[in-house]
Amino acid sequence: MYQALLADANFHGQLLAFDRDLAAQCRAAGCPDCGGVLHSANYRRKPRGRPVALGEEHDRRFSFCCAVDGCRSRATPPSLRFLGPRVYIAAIVVLIAILRHGATAPRMRELTEVIGVDRRTVERWRTWWRDSFTATPFWQVARAAFMPPVDPGRLPAALIERFAGDDADRLVALLRFMGPLTGGRMRAR
Numbered sequence: 089m090y091q092a093l094l095a096d097a098n099f100h101g102q103l104l105a106f107d108r109d110l111a112a113q114c115r116a117a118g119c120p121d122c123g124g125v126l127h128s129a130n131y132r133r134k135p136r137g138r139p140v141a142l143g144e145e146h147d148r149r150f151s152f153c154c155a156v157d158g159c160r161s162r163a164t165p166p167s168l169r170f171l172g173p174r175v176y177i178a179a180i181v182v183l184i185a186i187l188r189h190g191a192t193a194p195r196m197r198e199l200t201e202v203i204g205v206d207r208r209t210v211e212r213w214r215t216w217w218r219d220s221f222t223a224t225p226f227w228q229v230a231r232a233a234f235m236p237p238v239d240p241g242r243l244p245a246a247l248i249e250r251f252a253g254d255d256a257d258r259l260v261a262l263l264r265f266m267g268p269l270t271g272g273r274m275r276a277r
């Protein structure tokens with residue numbers, strides 16, 4: 089089910105389309121510091137975890153830079169594909185953590201081999217969900233919207249269950265929900 093999603097070019101195309109919309113909104117809003125015009129200043133990324141060949145447009149993390157001299161602030165929109173500095177696509181960071189719950193050892197081994205994630209990375213993500221994600225200001229606020237409360241020990245499985253639709257719908261909904269964690273409005277150095 090989820091594995092088939094990751095191998096589906098249409099699914100990745102959908103995520104890219106959402107990212108383009110988010111980038112267009114970010115650009116239309118102008119510079120967060122001075123209101124100046126934003127120019128494209130994308131990052132090149134080569135995210136791991138896509139068992140399907142995709143065009144090079146999938147390797148771009150959309151980002152903008154203010155055109156005004158003396159400001160040059162950077163504005164990076166939220167993304168459904170890139171979760172912070174992680175080298176794997178966001179969908180993998182979510183799915184591996186979900187599948188890890190209740191997966192047998194051989195099944196987990198098969199999965200990590202298909203996607204190419206080693207055991208140590210899987211453990212690191214588990215720790216991230218349990219300790220870092222739950223400590224973010226974003227989650228501290230967002231969790232109040234869920235009733236009954238989401239079990240923090242079962243993240244992200246306990247979270248994706250709260251969204252409606254088929255597997256793809258729910259995964260996209262969760263990635264959208266996490267958007268505020270992925271964007272940044274950093275000042276240029």
Ligand SMILES: [Zn+2]
Nearest residue numbers: 119122154159
């Ligand atoms: Zn500016």
